[in-house]
Amino acid sequence: xxxxxxxxxxxxxxxxxxxxxxxxxxxxxxxxxxxxxxxxxxxxxxxxxxxxxxxxxxxxxxxxxxxxxxxxxxxxxxxxxxxxxxxxxxxxxxxxxxxxxxxxxxxxxxxxxxxxxxxxxxxxxxxxxxxxxxxxxxxxxxxxxxxxxxxxxxxxxxxxxxxxxxxxxxxxxxxxxxxxxxxxxxxxxxxxxxxxxxxxxxxxxxxxxxxxxxxxxxxxxxxxxxxxxxxxxxxxxxxxxxx
Ligand SMILES: [Zn+2]
Numbered sequence: 584x585x586x587x588x589x590x591x592x593x594x595x596x597x598x599x600x601x602x603x604x605x606x607x608x609x610x611x612x613x614x615x616x617x618x619x620x621x622x623x624x625x626x627x628x629x630x631x632x633x634x635x636x637x638x639x640x641x642x643x644x645x646x647x648x649x650x651x652x653x654x655x656x657x658x659x660x661x662x663x664x665x666x667x668x669x670x671x672x673x674x675x676x677x678x679x680x681x682x683x684x685x686x687x688x689x690x691x692x693x694x695x696x697x698x699x700x701x702x703x704x705x706x707x708x709x710x711x712x713x714x715x716x717x718x719x720x721x722x723x724x725x726x727x728x729x730x731x732x733x734x735x736x737x738x739x740x741x742x743x744x745x746x747x748x749x750x751x752x753x754x755x756x757x758x759x760x761x762x763x764x765x766x767x768x769x770x771x772x773x774x775x776x777x778x779x780x781x782x783x784x785x786x787x788x789x790x791x792x793x794x795x796x797x798x799x800x801x802x803x804x805x806x807x808x809x810x811x812x813x814x815x816x817x818x819x820x821x822x823x824x825x826x
Contacts, residue, residue, distance in 0.1 A: 584645045586656065589613060592701055593638045594681040598624065606634055606655055608642060609684055609701060614692040618644050618653040630658050637664040637677055637705060664705045672825070673708060676718050679821040680704070680725075686815055687729055700724050703787055711790035715797040715804070720787045722807040723779060731814050733757045735806070736776040748772060751806050753813035775803045 591610035599605050604623035608616050623630045633640050643657040668674040680701065688694065704721045708714065726732035737744055739757030749771040750764035758771050774795060781794050788794070812818050 584647065586643055587646060587653075588641060588643045589616075590661070591616065591640055591642050592698070592705070593634055593636055593640060594685060595636055595678075596620075596623075596634050604630075604634060605652070606658075607685065608640070609681075609688075609698060610642070611695060611698045612693060614688055614694060615685060616642075616644070616653060617651060618642075618655040620655040620658070630655075631660065632663065632665065633658040633660040635663065635665050636681070637668065638662070639664070639702060639705070662706075664709060667705075667708050670714075673714055675821060675824045676714060677705075679819055679825060680721055682819045682821045683725065683811060683815065686819070687725075694728065696728050697725070700728065707787035707789050712788050713793055713797050715800060716793055716795075717787050719778065719800045719803050719807060720782055722811065723782055723803075726807065726810055729814070731756075731810065732779075733810070735771055735779065738763050745771065745776070746773060751809060753810050769806055769809050770802065771806055772799075772802045774799045775806060778803055 589610040589612040591608035594607045594609055596604045596606045602622050602624045604620045606618050606620050610616050620630055620634060622628055623634055638660055639662040641659040641661060642655060644653040644655045646653045668677065684697065700721065704717055707717050723732065733756045735749065735758045738749065738760035739755065740759060740763040743760050745758060745760060749758040749760055750767050751758055751769040751771055752766060778795060778800060808822065
């Protein structure tokens, strides 16, 4: 069994047996990996604080044939994001990101873009970035990377530009104008188009001035989450805590 290694972000862990932990990470090279860290709960364990959720780590593991679970032999901490999780809203938001990554991405499907998105999101929050703004940034890019962000600037039927407002139809994978919309439930405000243009050219904002007041993005939150829920075919469990 050769020793494998990859850079990863710890999504979550849970206890198993008396002293062990199961670790779920999103890795740069191999996507989601689940592994067992033997003795991780022992006092003074060699894993130290490297298995805390959201830690960026270098993980070393052995893979056994025909087994879903790898054996984690070592884990070196690259960067900790432990402190930002003292804020309960940040902590829930990050659990929500972890949940949708795990739900959308099948095991071992590599996605470097998503890995970088998760990492820059964590770094922006650590640098004092506004939680609501950064969360919308993550959701919009997450949908883009998955190829399920519809064009929200033009009516899907008559192609008219939606300057004032439009209506989302996740089922029809698009937005519709006042005359073409068959269902008027989720209203798309013009700020969303500006926001989606802005994120294409900019990293997630750290401390300082935001290009839009986060309040303006309140309607964007509903739209983006509606699309996530549609594709997941259920509401993420963690979203419940974010109200
Ligand atoms: Zn139309």
